[in-house]
Amino acid sequence: MNTLNFRFNNILLLLTLISLVISCQPAITPQPVADFSIEKITGSPGKIKLTNKSLNAKRYQWTFGDGRASTEEAPEIEYKTDGTYTVVLTAKNDVGQDQVSNSVEIGGLVKYVTAGFDYAPINGSPSRIQFTNRSMNADRYQWQFGDGQASTEPNPLIEFKGNGIYTARLIAKNANSTDEVSKSVTISGVPTSGSVMFWTNGRGDGSDIEVYVANAMQGVINTHQANGTPSSCGLDGYVTFQNTDGTYSFYAQSKSRSWSGVITIKNGECRMKLLPQ
Structure with a gap:
């Protein structure tokens, strides 16, 4: 083998080795580049079409400025209320992500109600x-x-x-x-009962007045107030009946007199019932 052939064969071997080394190197994935355009759809003032122009991306995340989102590649959406909305696209692949935003102005829509x-x-x-x-x-x-x-x-x-x-x-x-x-x-915390206080404005026959409500004796009145009205329920010498909301029948009697009728209880209220002399 002459020297020229030997050198040529060595060069071929070296080139083959270089090719093998290059072919064994992993492919480099480029970073994604996010990009899109917005097109309003004729005849639908709230509707837009999004054209995805991103490069090197595999996955997409959209937000539309009104609380909604999408992972579609190129969604169409419809806004319900006039306003200026910011549309954000995040484009992703296995090595990274990129983000871009554009604004769109929506007008001329029917104004739909949102209750809250x-x-x-x-x-x-x-x-x-x-x-x-x-x-x-x-x-x-x-x-x-x-x-x-x-x-x-x-x-x-x-x-x-x-x-x-x-x-x-x-x-x-x-x-x-x-x-x-x-x-x-x-x-919670609302009073669950009310009161009615029975009182009298004179001693009449001088005897105590027995008071019965809902067929049960509640006590006796052994004092009186000639003028005005008692200041509150529960005073000594009178009879206070406490219960839940409702209307109750009553009966009262002294030595020579009697009274009867109905009383109404209201939650949280103190009411007065006069047994007149």
Whole structure:
């Protein structure tokens, strides 16, 4: 073998080795580049088409500026309310991600109603609740509070009469649409009983007055107040009857006189019942 052939063969061997080394190197994945365009769809003022122009991406994450999102490659979406929205695209592959955003202005839409509200108790009164209207695009309201009460005010102040869990419902309307929302309202700390105090304005025949309510003796009246009205229930010398809401029959008698009728109990109230002389 002459020197020239030997050198040529060595060069071929070297080139083969270089080719093998290069072919064994892993392919380098390029970083993704996010890009897209926005096209408004004719005849649908709230509808847009998104054309994905990203490079080297395998996965996509879209947000549309109104709380919605998508992982489609090129979604079409429809906005419900006029406004300027920022559309964000994140393009991803196995080595990284890239993000880009564009804004779109939406106008001329029918204004659809979105109903919403918050509520909070008034300080010092667990049964009085202030409702705050958070509805969008509405001009009429109908409230129901789960206890028979209702209102058409935008922000009603409601007093519940008893403890419990009530369903407050708001129906919000405009000329184009109606929407509604409900929330549970828990009421606690409301007095669960009321009182009626029996009293008299004179001693009459001078004897004590026995008082019976719901066919049970509740006590005796052994004093009187000639002028005005007693200041509160539970005073000594009179008879105070305490119970839950309702109407109760009563009967009272002294040595020579008697009284009868009905009394009404209201939660949290102190009422007076005069047995006149």
